[in-house]
Amino acid sequence: MSEVSESNAAVLVRLRRIEGQIRGLHRMVEEDEQCMDVLTQVSAVTKALQSVAILMLEGHLGQCVTDAMNDDSVDMDEKLSEVTAAIARLVRS
Numbered sequence: 001m002s003e004v005s006e007s008n009a010a011v012l013v014r015l016r017r018i019e020g021q022i023r024g025l026h027r028m029v030e031e032d033e034q035c036m037d038v039l040t041q042v043s044a045v046t047k048a049l050q051s052v053a054i055l056m057l058e059g060h061l062g063q064c065v066t067d068a069m070n071d072d073s074v075d076m077d078e079k080l081s082e083v084t085a086a087i088a089r090l091v092r093s
Helices: 004-031 035-068 077-092
Strands: none
Touching: 004 035, 035 077
């Protein structure tokens, strides 16, 4: 197994934190907590997931796209379309 990159390590830390938030949400629903409190926590988890997505996108732009720019065999139009599609998915979510 390869070593986890520094940026992936940061993503994994955030995902573990989100896992804890999800377990907390599960517990809140089981314990019949107030709907507004549950919705507040759902919002927090959503924001945390968006933060992970941004971190992943930054990593992709910083590493993969930069590497592709230095590789003459890579179709940059295709690479830019890929990034644009990813950003569009994030904006729609």
